[in-house]
Structure formats: structure tokens, C-alpha cells
Amino acid sequence: MTVIIDGKAASARVVEDVTGAVLQLEASGHRKPGLAVVIVGDDPSSHAYVGAKSRMAKQCGFNSIQHTLPEETSREELMALVASLNADPDIDGILVQLPLPKHLDSEPVIQSILPEKDVDGLHIVNAGKLATGDLKTGLISCTPAGAMILVRQIHGNDLSGLHALVIGRSNLFGKPMAQLLLNANATVTIGHSKSRDLPELARQADILVAAVGRAEMVKADWLKPGATVIDVGINRVAAPEQDSGKSRLVGDVAFEECAAVAGAITPVPGGVGPMTIAMLMANTLTASGLSARE
């Protein structure tokens, strides 16, 4: 029987653990972990994401602060806000919602966040810590960290002897995911748009992680029977079978046919997706340095 990996349930467990830790902190007289979310401009989907993050932070019992800046905010104003949050002892985590308006270059803004408050795991110092296997003092990018929890749910913490293929080599997901798998002792292959014969590579993988943004690219005949399939893609496609003009979300994996061959597989939606926001909460607790004192 193929295991359909339930990301919503795994995400809820992470949030429950974080919430429990915060309650314990409060009971022993500590302050709440503080998360500051910064959003610039009026992009509706960015506002929806930020709203969800702020709500989840409150649900976890965090001190949740949202800074909403107008579209025309200058680089200096944004950098000054980040600097004040860096200096604020009640703020443990700072998240600047991306993308920023076009006149603002995101890279210097992200790099100006103190690495130890960079709960999105995007700072070059956190990338360097992950790349050198320092998972204790670094903050790890939320989506790969969440995907790893789903992998561990199936295979445990030690992936020795297992071959993992990550398709996609972005800084946000593919590269950190490969480093996490390697750190857990997997043999890791990174494939991408310039790779020859991805299906043949995929057929050798005990763990296949797809993060390319191409709807249902991974087919059943790409899979080693019994493989664990982690689908990070979220693609909107037309769904004329429901109604003309309707659309639906699919992953990078052709779910129905692959579920028949895989040993375990994440659905889209409801797989990796819900993990990202949960790991943001876990990172904020980690950044507070308070979790160790439970």
C-alpha cells in the first residue's frame, strides 16, 4: 500500500510542538518569542501569505508584529526598519516578504538581516553553515527543512545507503535540500534542466525530490518501485473537466500514476506546502534561543 504523506498533519504536529514550548516558556516566566514580518506594497497574494504567517505566529503564542510599508518605500527606509528590528531585543525573527517592489533590490535587504534573526534562512551565513554541515547554529530555509521532516517520517534520521535525486538546483530549495539529504548520509544526485536523461537517473533513486515548476513532469515510468516521492512543485493548470475557465493545482509529479508505483508520495496540495509556514514558526522558536531552556 502506498503511503500518502500527510503534510497537513505533519505541519500541525510541528505547530503543536512549537505552541507547547511557548506555553512552557511563559509558565517559567520567559518572554514570548518575537517575529516581525515586513511587507512592502500592495501585492494581494503577498498580503495573503503575510496574513497567514502572522495568524500562525499568534496561534503559536508568539509576539507577532507586522510592518506594512507603502509601495513607494525607499531602500533607505526599508534598511532602517531592518536595522531597528536587528537591534530590538524582543524580536527574534525577521521576515521580509518577497518579492519586493521593483525599485527595491531584495538581496542587500535580506543580507542586512542579522543571520541569527534570519528565520527564512536566506542569509549567506546561514547558507554557508548549511553547506558546511553546521545545522546546530544555522537557520535552515523553511521549505527544504519541512521536506526533510517528511523524508524522515518515512526513512528515519539516517539515510545511509539510500540514493536521493533532487531535480532542481535553486538556492531557495534544490541546493539546500541536497545538502540536508547529504548531511543525513544519503548518496545525493542533483539533476536539473541541463541534465541528460533525467528519467534514467530517477529510476535509481530511493528518494526522489522534484522542484522544477513543470506540471506533472515526473511520470510513473521514472520511478523505482517503492521509492519515496517528495513533490515540491505547485503549478496551476486549466481544469476544463470541472468547468471552463476553472483551474487546479498540480505538482511536478503526475500524482495518480506515480502513486501506483511509489512506496510513499506527497500530494499537491497538502504535502510539502503546509510545512513551509510551520518551519517558519520552528525557526522563530530556534532563533529565540529559548527552546533549549524548556
Place this chain on the structure above:
Amino acid sequence: MTVIIDGKAASARVVEDVTGAVLQLEASGHRKPGLAVVIVGDDPSSHAYVGAKSRMAKQCGFNSIQHTLPEETSREELMALVASLNADPDIDGILVQLPLPKHLDSEPVIQSILPEKDVDGLHIVNAGKLATGDLKTGLISCTPAGAMILVRQIHGNDLSGLHALVIGRSNLFGKPMAQLLLNANATVTIGHSKSRDLPELARQADILVAAVGRAEMVKADWLKPGATVIDVGINRVAAPEQDSGKSRLVGDVAFEECAAVAGAITPVPGGVGPMTIAMLMANTLTASGLSARE
């Protein structure tokens, strides 16, 4: 005909390029690039390495400064020296020879070097830049950077469609090497001591890079015919055929038998080895920020 990749010649070309650039700098009135090498204690082989680096730096026309500190140097004294070199505008590169005496933890010392003067490429910021594909502003660890030059000599700059296997996952070599190969568009697999069936993985590799420290582990039947083989191992083994008590250096690859199958292969010694010190010179020129002004 198998190409025996000549690391000594490639290394000499790098040094020649650096030396030429320094001559041009001087001719146009710029100061020389400055390299400070710090050695603590009396370890004879460390002194031999440092001597070779200082001689090469002089040969390149650098302002080469060596700081030799006694074995009993305290952490505070060493950190104070690094701080003064960080602040010295005539010093572009700082190298602290490892290993340090046992009472000194090397990690905080290395991390206290300014990333832009870290010509060994060991700072977490340089690891992060490499991990995120920023090869322009980061300094890259010398041995993998040198190994990449040998790979490029055979395959050019774009490794699209080629499959590379790196055996070994150290922070000093395996991980940065994998990142460099990935950045050049290779499909990259990282194998290591916990990998199952390395020979089978190796037989799929167009480029095989071995860095495990096990004498002649890679055999001819591990190779895809025509593969490029980069041997980073340096192992001393008994050589009774020469004289009882004698020893010789061998790599991680069984050279004679592999040379018969490979398309191109590095010897040991004379392959990757000579590249390391040459890349230290290239990194110092890069760190000086002067190379761009030629």
C-alpha cells in the same frame, strides 16, 4: 590515447598569469598584492608548506610576509595578530596554516579573518557564496578551484549533459567541488563512505573525482570508458620494490590500470597537488581587487 593531465604545467600557467598581472600593476604604479602567512609552532611539514607558499608568493611579485609564532601562543595573541592583519590596508590575503597546536581551536581563528581576505576560502561567508553560486565576489577553496581548472582543460567551461561523481564529502574539498561542478551545469552525484555500490555509481560518471584518502581504491572496472578521472588523494604507501623501508605516494585511484580505461587522468604526484598553491596565488590577486584594473 589517454591524456595524462599535467598539473605541474597547468599550475605553472596560473602562476605565470598571476606574475604577469602583478608586473602590469607595478608598471601602472599600483602597489603589490600583499599576502600574510601565519604559522604557529614547530611542526616541520607545516613549516615546509609555509616556506613553499612564501617562496611562490615572492616569485609572483607579491609583498609576502610571514608571521612565525611560538607553540605556546595564546588564542588572544593569535586573534590579535589576525585583527591587525585584517586592518592592514597593504595585506590583501591572510592564511593561517593548519593544523594549529592542540590548545588552539582553529575554527574561531579562521572565522575571524575578514571574508574578503580569506584566501584559503574557509570562511563561512565564502562557503555560503559558493553554495549559492556567487563565484564573483567569493573566494573559493584552493584545491577544488584548482581541480576545476583541470576539468575545464578537458571539457571546457560548460559541463551540460555530463554526469560527475565526487567521492568524498569534506568541507575542504568534496562539498565545494560538487558545487563548482554543479555551477558549471554538470549533473552531480556525491558519494561517500555511507554510499552503497560506489563502483556502480562510478561507472555512470563522465567525470570522476576521488577525494577519500584510501590508497588506490578506484579500480579500472569502476570506470566508464573514456571518463575523466581527477585524483585528489595523496597516500603514502610502502614501496618494498624500491628498497625495504622506502615509501611512495599514490592517489585514491589505481593509476596504471585506470589510465588504460580513462580518457584523461591526473597522476599522483603531479596532478591536482601542484594546483593548490597556484590557486592560493590567484586568490590573493583576486582579493587584492587589483586584477580587474589591469
